[in-house]
Structure formats: C-alpha cells, structure tokens
Amino acid sequence: xxxxxxxxxxxxxxxxxxxxxxxxxxxxxxxxxxxxxxxxxxxxxxxxxxxxxxxxxxxxxxxxxxxxxxxxxxxxxxxxxxxxxxxxxxxxxxxxxxxxxxxxxxxxxxxxxxxxxxxxxxxxxxxxxxxxxxxxxxxxxxxxxxxxxxxxxxxxxxxxxxxxxxxxxxxxxxxxxxxxxxxxxxxxxxxxxxxxxxxxxxxxxxxxxxxxxxxxxxxxxxxxxxxxxxxxxxxxxxxxxxxxxxxxxxxxxxxx
Amino acid sequence: xxxxxxxxxxxxxxxxxxxxxxxxxxxxxxxxxxxxxxxxxxxxxxxxxxxxxxxxxxxxxxxxxxxxxxxxxxxxxxxxxxxxxxxxxxxxxxxxxxxxxxxxxxxxxxxxxxxxxxxxxxxxxxxxxxxxxxxxxxxxxxxxxxxxxxxxxxxxxxxxxxxxxxxxxxxxxxxxxxxxxxxxxxxxxxxxxxxxxxxxxxxxxxxxxxxxxxxxxxxxxxxxxxxxxxxxxxxxxxxxxxxxxxxxxxxxxxxxxxxxxxxxxxxxxxxxxxxxxxxxxxxxxxxxxxxxxxxxxxxxxxxxxxxxxxxxxxxxxxxxxxxxxxxxx
Numbered sequence: 248x249x250x251x252x253x254x255x256x257x258x259x260x261x262x263x264x265x266x267x268x269x270x271x272x273x274x275x276x277x278x279x280x281x282x283x284x285x286x287x288x289x290x291x292x293x294x295x296x297x298x299x300x301x302x303x304x305x306x307x308x309x310x311x312x313x314x315x316x317x318x319x320x321x322x323x324x325x326x327x328x329x330x331x332x333x334x335x336x337x338x339x340x341x342x343x344x345x346x347x348x349x350x351x352x353x354x355x356x357x358x359x360x361x362x363x364x365x366x367x368x369x370x371x372x373x374x375x376x377x378x379x380x381x382x383x384x385x386x387x388x389x390x391x392x393x394x395x396x397x398x399x400x401x402x403x404x405x406x407x408x409x410x411x412x413x414x415x416x417x418x419x420x421x422x423x424x425x426x427x428x429x430x431x432x433x434x435x436x437x438x439x440x441x442x443x444x445x446x447x448x449x450x451x452x453x454x455x456x457x458x459x460x461x462x463x464x465x466x467x468x469x470x471x472x473x474x475x476x477x478x479x480x481x482x483x484x485x486x487x488x489x490x491x492x493x494x495x496x497x498x499x500x501x502x503x
Numbered sequence: 504x505x506x507x508x509x510x511x512x513x514x515x516x517x518x519x520x521x522x523x524x525x526x527x528x529x530x531x532x533x534x535x536x537x538x539x540x541x542x543x544x545x546x547x548x549x550x551x552x553x554x555x556x557x558x559x560x561x562x563x564x565x566x567x568x569x570x571x572x573x574x575x576x577x578x579x580x581x582x583x584x585x586x587x588x589x590x591x592x593x594x595x596x597x598x599x600x601x602x603x604x605x606x607x608x609x610x611x612x613x614x615x616x617x618x619x620x621x622x623x624x625x626x627x628x629x630x631x632x633x634x635x636x637x638x639x640x641x642x643x644x645x646x647x648x649x650x651x652x653x654x655x656x657x658x659x660x661x662x663x664x665x666x667x668x669x670x671x672x673x674x675x676x677x678x679x680x681x682x683x684x685x686x687x688x689x690x691x692x693x694x695x696x697x698x699x700x701x702x703x704x705x706x707x708x709x710x711x712x713x714x715x716x717x718x719x720x721x722x723x724x725x726x727x728x729x730x731x732x733x734x735x736x737x738x739x740x741x742x743x744x745x746x747x748x749x750x751x752x753x754x755x756x757x758x759x760x761x762x763x764x765x766x767x768x769x770x771x772x773x774x775x776x777x778x779x780x781x782x783x784x785x786x787x788x789x790x791x792x793x794x795x796x797x798x799x800x801x802x803x804x805x806x807x808x809x810x811x812x813x814x815x816x817x818x819x820x821x822x823x824x825x826x827x828x829x830x831x832x
Binding site: 500 | 634786808
C-alpha cells in the first residue's frame, strides 16, 4: 500500500494572530504542522500498520516547512518531500491542488492520498477535493473510518446528518477527521530519525508544473471588530435568586 | 447580475442557509435556484415562495444520494450552459466539496464562509474569516462565475410568500460517479448546531463536580444532561467547546469554534467554558451571549452580555426552573 499524506505548515493554534500593516502576523509563536493534517498522517500510519507499505509526507511551502515534514517523519512516516519554489508565493487553493497533483504524479502516484479536512490558516477546506478533481480520482471527504478490501476502499463519512458509508476503487483521495483517532506523539526514535533525515526539495520545474496566476486574491486584511458589550455580572444569595434575575434579563432582551 | 443558488438538502430536509443565500442572490438581481436529487417538487415550490425567479431541477437517480463527482459535473454543466455571474451555496460538508471540484472544471475559485458581500464596480468583494476567525480578509475572485459559500444565519432569511409559484425547468444530470454509497446511519451526533436559534454549550467545567462522587466522564454526562434540559426548554441545541469534545464528553458534531462550527444564534449560553480564542470566534456573532463560569477571570466574560460567577451544576438547573416558570411552561 502506497500512501501519501499531504500536510501544511501553519502558525500554532494558540498564536495571537492579527492583521498588521496589511500583513498577517503571529509574533514569536511557533509554526507547526496543521493540526488537522495530523489526522491525515495518523490515518496513513494506521493503514500502513494494517496493510504494509509506505507513507510519504508531502508539503508545498517555504523551506521552513521542512519542520512540519519532520513532525510527520517523527510520527512514523517513511519519507518526506517538500515542493518549494519562489514562484509559489500567491497560491490559491486551485493552484495548490495543481502543484500537489503534479508532485503526487512525480512521486509515482499512490493508492490513497490523505488530507486533513481544512487548514488553520486559510481554512477554506477545498484543496483535497480540488486535488482529487485535478487527478481525476474519487473523493472521499470527512472520513472517520477506513476499510481496505482488495483494490477498493470503504469509508464512513462523518457529516452533519450522520454517517454515510461510501466505497470507491483505489487510487482515491481522502480527507480525514477526528474520528480516525488521536494523532500519535512522535517517539524518541522517531524524533532521532527525523532530525537526521534529508528532505528532498523539488522546484516547480522538478514536478513539471508552472505557477498559474491565482484566481482568488486578497484585497484587504482586517482585525475583527472588538466586542463593545460590557458584561453585566448577575449576583445573588442563592442559585435560585441568580437564576431568577438572569431569566428576567434574558427574557427582557426578547431574543427568544 | 444572475446568481445560481444551490439549495442544499439532505433527504428533502433543506439547510435553512439555502434560503438566506437566495435572499442574497435577490439583492444582486436574478436568482436561479438549483435543486438536485429525486423528489424535488416540494423543495422547488418552497424555492419559489422564498423568492427564486427561476428553479432548475435535476431529478435523476444518480443524484439521489450525495456523491461529489456527479454533483460537481452536473453543476459545472449547468454553469457552462447558462453562464451565471455568481453561484452561492450554504456552507456544508457537501457544498464545500463539490463546489471545490466544480471550480476546477470552470477554472474559477470558491470563497468560503463569506459573511459580507460588497459590489465594487463589476467586482464582488467578499469578507471571510481566516486563521480561525482571528483575522478577516476581503477577497475577490477573477474567474467566472464567482463561487461562494455562506455560513448559516449570517444573512437575513427572506420572507416566505405562500402561493408564489412558477414553473421549474428540468435539466439533465451528469451521472458518471467514482463512488458507491453503501449505507447511511443517523447517529445521535446528527445535530446541526449551525441552524439553531438557541445554543446552550458546555466546556471543561461540566466534568468538575467532586460532590457527585463520579468519575470525569460520568460527571460530564450529568453536566450535559442538565445543559440538554435547558436547551430543550428553550427550543435549542447543545453545543460544546473543543476541550469538552477532546475530553470525550460529547461528539464532535457539537463543537463550536472555527475548527468546529461557527454559530450565530439569537441566544448563546456558555456553561463552564473558559473561552479560548478559537471558541470565542466561533460564537461571538451570537445576538445575546450569557456566560456561567466559576472563574471570574475567564476570558469568556469579555464576550458576554450577562455573566454569572458560579457553579454550573447549581446555576443551570436553577435557570431551567426559572425560565420554565416565566415562560409559562
């Protein structure tokens, strides 16, 4: 079984991200593997354990994104590849999907290509489906459980309404969600292996792709409006008294 | 301007934000509602009543169950044939996916979770959250059609005019599919907090009540039972913080926050939620926010209109009783 886990590097979820002079800043907060992509790596490792094979972590990003790939290696991925090119500064999701698709083909394809459901930075959650479309592969989104039989994969999709069981012939693209299981912590041996690993860096020319002008572009950045509502604390001698006052306040707002 | 509005439904149950999208489309000009799947008569009737100028129905057994490929291909074919300026969707797991694929076909882009549209000449400028909602960006899409998804309750729902009708046009489906739907199971997690008018949410605090003498999860279960009773009384849904979901107290479907669901109910009651930034950005657009927390320093109070410093295990049931009396129930 050949599995590719696509990951991205993003500022840590705890970072105080804000818009400053037309740029997004996050102070000295660390850059980490996108937390949702850890599920992609975890799911890939689970399948490798069940079926044998290899897991390749793939990332499109700046040189610094090697650290995110090292996290995937430390978790247990066999190989990692970074696609990095000065021409890749203004990628939109379709652009990223085309580069990923080209890199996946250069790797030699895979039985399963796994993604997280969205990134923490752009948060659009489009890239997995767009990569599947570019490659002409089946898309299995929001997957919480995976079962491989022969050349077909059957998954449980965790959606708003419940669980939908869907199957497809491999190769297929999957986006994984939390139900797949908590991502494992890198082991001591894994961290050692990752620190020694040489991660190949491919340029656009290497993967045979060209940078297309983005279709979606940002024209302005803003910080969200600060809440002006002053909190009014409700106090009283007993819970019943507090609840009584609070109920009056809520009803007076006429939102119900 | 001509706008397609994809009316998202699951087994004929329409996502209300579809109607909100129809209202947005009307404000720009002509609104064409798209209804996919079998048994579409009721939905197309409702679409006319909510203001659609035209309804296109694609009734084909290949579209009965949602599958990404035929849905995307059908949409791409419709868009290529009648060249709308804009295609709007309510944000759901389905729409993000097949809109994304259709955008590849049409060589355009998708603007997700748009909370505001502005027209600047012939450009449409969309405001959307990035970095978990910590920052907002204004974006434009140079492709045509522009595709955009809107979260529930971000735009007003248009008035439903009973009896307003029209003749739906039928269109053909693109039926080629790469996946097979094997089955479907509604689970207890089948909740859609995005549409709820009232949400009562629990956080890590629901597991903190040593007086019960129970373990962490059993305590949390009690806590969520109380929260559920208040939610039920108010006709609302139960939400949760990431801490409560990560703790295994409740399923992911209940999670409020940019990484769960962004919500904007009329009333949001946060119980035992300290208020991590990710949670606050997921609920701060609620009309009225009430916070109950033991810690007077909890950041959640910065977003709340009313706050109570106290034990949710005492305050929540008392509030349920008080509301019951005052609402005459």
